[in-house]
Amino acid sequence: MGYIGSCVSGQLRRAFPDAVLTGYDIGYFAHCLTGAAVLPETCLDQQYFGDMREINPGLLKGVDAVVHLAAISNDPMGNSFEKVTKDINDESSARLARFARAAGVRRFVFASSCSMYGFAEGGPRKEDDALNPLTAYARSKVATENVLRELATEDFIVTSLRFATACGMSDRLRLDLVLNDFVAGAVASQQITILSDGTPWRPLIHIEDMARAIEWAIQRGLSSGGAFLAVNTGSNGWNYQVKDLANAVAKSIPDVSVSINKNAQPDKRSYQVDFSLFKKLAPHHQPQVDLTSAIQGLKKGLQEMGFADGNFRNSQFMRLKVLTRFRECGVLDEQLRWAQRQSTLSGAAGQKAWP
């Protein structure tokens, strides 16, 4: 029930029309629907609300494949909720994988991240290059991969998709992602504000292409990558510097100005990534969306929502803002567990409307 999951559900339903698809999510952002005419989960057979930290292993009985997306999903949240990030992203992922293997699940797909390369000079990073995770979030992805590597067998095939940074329109849009932020600024106020000096490298991937990669990983055989595979997931053509992304948005949307913060502290996260292995192993599931289409898709989606909030960096399109607001209202406790599971959720959250 997150940004990527809302897109993946539809892709899996189209790819496997007769499969029984089950969702599982704590629902932090379930209410953050962005222009969806229909709840995205209606294409699933069932949807559980539950916490990964307390998942019932019985749910995995009879399951063929697990696509594991649930996480505290970026650096700012990881910095604010470091211990919880470790519990959910790393320890609960390891437990889930053990439960899955014990239950006879045959494929396990993990949403990992290229952010584990951190700051990397000297050309695009390959899968066996040294990792340099700089944040709690990135460290959680490394730790999970290390456990998954040990658990994988020929009967429990594990694919860790080291995704580039996501972009694109979703039924649960996030605007705390670089390209989405730029398009939102352009649509709302004809202005793109780059918070860094614009030089960091950031590979991107469209969420529809992430879903395509997941579809591949669910079916991956031993002969294409072995029992455990960690693979950079994106395309070599999508390694951009942040300022190039801003300029591409300004070129696609008329009358938009770009401002760069020349005094910004250097962004420590900068990496180019080599996606050749993914191209070799998954020739029929390669990214298809180009940058111009991604920008146009976001623009169209935002316009259809009537989006005009120049202050969106303080809105519920930012994952950290949602969690922080829930904490302030007492709806989530300090472990980010629902404090009041039943009655008062809408009352408590409703008292502090979004600006």
Ligand SMILES: NC(=O)c1ccc[n+]([C@@H]2O[C@H](COP(=O)([O-])OP(=O)(O)OC[C@H]3O[C@@H](n4cnc5c(N)ncnc54)[C@H](O)[C@@H]3O)[C@@H](O)[C@H]2O)c1
């Ligand atoms: N968005 C990106 O650029 C990107 C890039 C690389 C990897 N990833 C990974 O892809 C996955 C999905 O990312 P997203 O962008 O959709 O993020 P998101 O924050 O929109 O979605 C994450 C989902 O996980 C759920 N969740 C969190 N803690 C949970 C718990 N304890 N129990 C059950 N559910 C829980 C949330 O409710 C949310 O629906 C994450 O693992 C993320 O690290 C994302």
